[in-house]
Amino acid sequence: MENLLAARLQMAVSLGFHIIFACVGMAMPFLMAIAEYRWIKSGQQVYQDLAKAWSRGVAIFFATGAVSGTVLSFELGMLWPTFMEHAGPIFGMPFSWEGTAFFVEAIALGLFLYGWDKLRPWTHWLTGLVVGVSGVASGIFVVAANAWMNSPAGFEWVNGAAVNIDPVAAMFNDAWLSQALHMTLAAFVATGFAVAGLHALLLLRDPKNLFHREAVKISLIIGGLAAIFQPLSGDYAAKGVADRQPAKLAAMEGHFSTSQPAPLVIGGIPDEEQQVVHYAIEIPRMLSFLAHGNFDAEVKGLDQIPREEWPPVVITHIAFQIMVASGIIMMLLGLFYYYALWRGKKIIRKRWFLWLIGICTPLGFIAVEAGWIVTEVGRQPWIIYGVMKTRDAVTPMPGLQYSLYLILALYLLLSVIVIWLMYRQIITLSSRYETAKTGG
Incomplete structure (x- = not known):
C-alpha cells in the first residue's frame, strides 16, 4: 500500500470515529441539562435519573474523545509533516483555543459528576450548562481549523513558504461560520436522534417505562428542532462552496458540464469517463438557484477544472446524496413530531412511531460521516485548497499501513467498550422504572 x-x-479512520465522540460531547450535555432543569422545576425523580444517566454517557464520550483527539493531533505531525511545518503557525490559534475550551469542559464536568449532593441545585445545573457550551466551543474551534484548509486566509504564499501571517484572519476565514454552524447543528441532530432511537427501541420492550418515555421526548425536542434548521445551514454552506470551491460543488452534484441555467441532479451514479450521471433525476434550473440564488445563473462544471485537480467524483457525489437524503428524512420526522405536539397528540405512545424513530437511530451519524467525506474527499487533491497538494504533504516514512491496522483495531475495540458501558448505564438506571417492578 502506498504511503x-x-x-x-x-x-x-481516526476522524470517522472521533467525530462521533465529538458530536455526542457537543450535544448530550444539553440533554442532561434539560433533564436536570425539569427535575429542579418539577421534583420528579425520573428527570434526575435521566440527567445522571446521560451525564455518565457524557463522561464516557469525553474520555474516549480525549483519547481519539490526542491520536489525531499526533497523526497530523507524523503523517503530514510538510503540511504542519507550513500550516502550524497559521492555523494554530483555533487549536490553542480548543485546548482552553477542553480544559474548562473537564473542570465543569468534574463539578457536575461529583457535585450532586455538594452544590446548590441551580449551581449544579449551571455547571452542566458550562459543559455543553464549552463542548460546542471546542467543536467550533476545530471546525474553524478545517475550514481554513478549505478556504485558506491569513497569509501570503511566496516561494513555497507562508509569510505575513495573520492567525486571527486565518481562524475567521470565509468558510468558518458556515462550516461551524452546519457541524454544530449536525451534532445536535445526530445525537438527538440516536438517543431518541435507542430509548424508543427500549420503550418498545416496555411501553409503560417512564424513564425511556421521557428520554424520547427530551431528545426528540432537541434533535427534531435541529433537523428542521439543518437544511437552511446546508444551503448557506453550499452557496459558500459554490463560490470558493467550484470543483467540490461540481463533484457533489455530478455536474460535469458548465451550464446556464444548471439542473439539480438527484441520485444517480457518475461516470467520469463519459462525464454523465447514470440513473439520475434532474430538476431544471434548480442547481443555479441553490448555488447562486438565481434560476438563470451559470454553474461551473468539471469541464473548466484541470483533470488532475478533479476530486473523486463518485465518492463525493454518493456521500453528498446520502447526507442530503438522511437530513431530509430527519427534518420530516422533526416537523411531524412538532406538529403532533402542537395538535396535542401523544405520538410517543404509538408503536409505529417508536419503530420509525428506532430505525433512524444511526441516521444522523450516517449523515455526519457522509458530510465529512464530502468535506475531505471533495477538497482533494488539495490539503490546503489551491496552495498545497496532499501528495506533497505526506511523510516519506515507510510502513504506514501497519499503523493503519493498529489504529483500526484500537478504535474498533474502543467502540465495543463504549457501547457496552453506555448500555450498562442506561439499563441500570432505567430498571427501576420497569413495569414489572412498578406495577405499571
Missing part, C-alpha cells in the same frame, strides 16, 4: 493512500485511510 499516500495509507496516510489518508488512517486519517479517515
Whole structure:
C-alpha cells in the first residue's frame, strides 16, 4: 500500500470515529441539562435519573474523545509533516483555543459528576450548562481549523513558504461560520436522534417505562428542532462552496458540464469517463438557484477544472446524496413530531412511531460521516485548497499501513467498550422504572 493512500485511510479512520465522540460531547450535555432543569422545576425523580444517566454517557464520550483527539493531533505531525511545518503557525490559534475550551469542559464536568449532593441545585445545573457550551466551543474551534484548509486566509504564499501571517484572519476565514454552524447543528441532530432511537427501541420492550418515555421526548425536542434548521445551514454552506470551491460543488452534484441555467441532479451514479450521471433525476434550473440564488445563473462544471485537480467524483457525489437524503428524512420526522405536539397528540405512545424513530437511530451519524467525506474527499487533491497538494504533504516514512491496522483495531475495540458501558448505564438506571417492578 502506498504511503499516500495509507496516510489518508488512517486519517479517515481516526476522524470517522472521533467525530462521533465529538458530536455526542457537543450535544448530550444539553440533554442532561434539560433533564436536570425539569427535575429542579418539577421534583420528579425520573428527570434526575435521566440527567445522571446521560451525564455518565457524557463522561464516557469525553474520555474516549480525549483519547481519539490526542491520536489525531499526533497523526497530523507524523503523517503530514510538510503540511504542519507550513500550516502550524497559521492555523494554530483555533487549536490553542480548543485546548482552553477542553480544559474548562473537564473542570465543569468534574463539578457536575461529583457535585450532586455538594452544590446548590441551580449551581449544579449551571455547571452542566458550562459543559455543553464549552463542548460546542471546542467543536467550533476545530471546525474553524478545517475550514481554513478549505478556504485558506491569513497569509501570503511566496516561494513555497507562508509569510505575513495573520492567525486571527486565518481562524475567521470565509468558510468558518458556515462550516461551524452546519457541524454544530449536525451534532445536535445526530445525537438527538440516536438517543431518541435507542430509548424508543427500549420503550418498545416496555411501553409503560417512564424513564425511556421521557428520554424520547427530551431528545426528540432537541434533535427534531435541529433537523428542521439543518437544511437552511446546508444551503448557506453550499452557496459558500459554490463560490470558493467550484470543483467540490461540481463533484457533489455530478455536474460535469458548465451550464446556464444548471439542473439539480438527484441520485444517480457518475461516470467520469463519459462525464454523465447514470440513473439520475434532474430538476431544471434548480442547481443555479441553490448555488447562486438565481434560476438563470451559470454553474461551473468539471469541464473548466484541470483533470488532475478533479476530486473523486463518485465518492463525493454518493456521500453528498446520502447526507442530503438522511437530513431530509430527519427534518420530516422533526416537523411531524412538532406538529403532533402542537395538535396535542401523544405520538410517543404509538408503536409505529417508536419503530420509525428506532430505525433512524444511526441516521444522523450516517449523515455526519457522509458530510465529512464530502468535506475531505471533495477538497482533494488539495490539503490546503489551491496552495498545497496532499501528495506533497505526506511523510516519506515507510510502513504506514501497519499503523493503519493498529489504529483500526484500537478504535474498533474502543467502540465495543463504549457501547457496552453506555448500555450498562442506561439499563441500570432505567430498571427501576420497569413495569414489572412498578406495577405499571
